Amino acid sequence: MPGDLPTDQLTTKGHEVLDWIAEYLEHPERYPVLSSARPGDIKASLPTSPPEHPESLDDILAEFESKIIPGITHWNHPSFFGYFATSSSVPGILAEMLVAALDVKAMLWKTSPAATELEEVVTSWLRQMLGLSDGWFGITTDTASISTMIALGAAREARPELQIRERGMAGRTDLPRLRVYCSPHAHSSVDKGAIALGIGLENVVKIDDDENFRMRPDALAEAIAADRAAGHLPLACVATVGTTGMTSIDPVPAIATICRRERVWLHVDGAYGGVLAIVPEYRHILDGVEAADSLVVNPHKWLFTPFDCSALFLKRPDILRRAFSLVPEFLTTREQNEVVNYMDYGVQLGRRFRALKLWMIIRAFGVRGLADRLREHCKLAQTFARWVEADPDWELLAPVPFSLVCFRYAPADTSEPERDRLNEEIMHAVNAGGEVFLSHTKLQSRFTLRLAIGNIRTEERHVALAWDRLRSAALTRGRSEGAHAK
Numbered sequence: 001m002p003g004d005l006p007t008d009q010l011t012t013k014g015h016e017v018l019d020w021i022a023e024y025l026e027h028p029e030r031y032p033v034l035s036s037a038r039p040g041d042i043k044a045s046l047p048t049s050p051p052e053h054p055e056s057l058d059d060i061l062a063e064f065e066s067k068i069i070p071g072i073t074h075w076n077h078p079s080f081f082g083y084f085a086t087s088s089s090v091p092g093i094l095a096e097m098l099v100a101a102l103d104v105k106a107m108l109w110k111t112s113p114a115a116t117e118l119e120e121v122v123t124s125w126l127r128q129m130l131g132l133s134d135g136w137f138g139i140t141t142d143t144a145s146i147s148t149m150i151a152l153g154a155a156r157e158a159r160p161e162l163q164i165r166e167r168g169m170a171g172r173t174d175l176p177r178l179r180v181y182c183s184p185h186a187h188s189s190v191d192k193g194a195i196a197l198g199i200g201l202e203n204v205v206k207i208d209d210d211e212n213f214r215m216r217p218d219a220l221a222e223a224i225a226a227d228r229a230a231g232h233l234p235l236a237c238v239a240t241v242g243t244t245g246m247t248s249i250d251p252v253p254a255i256a257t258i259c260r261r262e263r264v265w266l267h268v269d270g271a272y273g274g275v276l277a278i279v280p281e282y283r284h285i286l287d288g289v290e291a292a293d294s295l296v297v298n299p300h301k302w303l304f305t306p307f308d309c310s311a312l313f314l315k316r317p318d319i320l321r322r323a324f325s326l327v328p329e330f331l332t333t334r335e336q337n338e339v340v341n342y343m344d345y346g347v348q349l350g351r352r353f354r355a356l357k358l359w360m361i362i363r364a365f366g367v368r369g370l371a372d373r374l375r376e377h378c379k380l381a382q383t384f385a386r387w388v389e390a391d392p393d394w395e396l397l398a399p400v401p402f403s404l405v406c407f408r409y410a411p412a413d414t415s416e417p418e419r420d421r422l423n424e425e426i427m428h429a430v431n432a433g434g435e436v437f438l439s440h441t442k443l444q445s446r447f448t449l450r451l452a453i454g455n456i457r458t459e460e461r462h463v464a465l466a467w468d469r470l471r472s473a474a475l476t477r478g479r480s481e482g483a484h485a486k
């Protein structure tokens with residue numbers, strides 16, 4: 001009878017794989033941070049059809065190293081400073097192995113009581129770590145994008161008179177336009193949520209920001225009033241704590257006051273920045289969130305949890321349940337009225353056992369240990385920002401409230417278009433060097449370099465290396481520009 005591979009292969013190959021992982025984490029500099037693969041390279045190195053007969057794990061693992069690794073951009077590298085830097089961690093990796101072995105689907109309490117109850121426990125731990133009251137219900141999802149989408153689904157269900165769950169939205173002349181508000185710097189997942197829920201991109205209203213890239217509450221109030229006058233229904237507002245481009249913080253207390261007054265669902269997107277509230281002196285970043293309806297934070301961004309793990313908190317989980325619960329006969333259980341069945345709170349049926357890794361990470365580092373690491377990342381960002389400020393040829397382009405620095409090379413004698421071109425060239429040159437990776441955005445139409453610190457193994461020497469490589473690239477560009485001009 002054909003079955004699984006013998007478990008002794010797991011033992012022998014498992015040890016080899018663990019050794020590989022330990023070496024990988026210990027000496028990441030063996031690999032360029034950014035893969036130098038060109039489009040199609042990896043596919044071209046692999047057979048186009050599957051093997052008819054079994055192949056040995058030795059061969060497969062050898063090809064993992066020779067064919068797959070060259071196409072990997074090393075997110076887990078301490079000199080990965082792009083997008084939002086993230087990392088896994090030793091307890092997180094161990095937990096993932098156990099999760100793969102158990103292969104649990106955390107959908108009904110019955111389909112693994114421990115998976116459900118541990119999720120209740122760790123989301124409650126995380127809630128307490130963030131300084132939130134015990135009135136919040138927590139659920140893990142795969143990503144903040146999905147957390148935000150289902151929060152908007154709950155916002156829609158908070159208006160049962162619309163009967164959207166039963167009747168849908170298409171072809172109905174009795175429905176007003178449903179409006180969702182956010183700043184121009186809100187993550188694109190808000191727009192995608194609106195697409196997925198049939199709200200439509202035209203109904204995502206971008207509210208003006210202030211000089212520090214924060215949503216303006218007066219502009220929000222005006223937009224809501226204008227929408228009401230036009231017969232639209234103000235449904236939800238998404239405020240961001242730590243926007244993707246430059247980590248600005250929308251003024252949640254003032255926004256919450258307006259949302260309460262206007263009966264607008266307030267969702268707070270703290271996907272990256274929210275976890276910093278576990279550090280006592282940064283707790284204030286979640287000020288006002290108690291008055292919100294939902295909040296998302298991503299342990300897989302800045303809490304050393306291997307992808308994926310997003311945590312969604314809701315004040316009124318019954319509304320989310322009303323939006324998505326659907327229990328066919330084969331999923332009914334005797335205890336369904338006494339327990340949480342997490343499948344009731346989203347679109348997915350089968351759900352990963354994410355709680356195990358969060359549990360192991362919180363225990364292995366302790367709340368203080370996690371806070372110390374986040375604090376250190378913020379300190380490193382401040383150090384880098386000071387280096388930038390101290391060099392007359394460089395400038396900061398946004399405040400640094402978290403661990404992201406937005407900056408650019410801007411020598412006095414260069415025009416704006418030249419600066420854009422120079423910074424783009426500097427970024428590509430540094431990234432091509434393979435030692436460091438950073439990404440960019442545009443702030444006020446200016447090409448902006450972003451250095452994001454979030455990897456658990458990042459030390460000052462990594463940040464110093466990035467600064468050194470950036471300055472060298474700038475000097476080289478400056479020299480060749482000069483030579484070119486002559």
Ligand SMILES: Cc1ncc(COP(=O)(O)O)c(C=O)c1O
Nearest residue numbers: 143144145187242243244271272
């Ligand atoms: C503020 C913010 N919200 C949401 C997201 C989306 O996160 P995810 O990849 O978990 O969907 C991001 C991603 O960087 C983000 O920065």
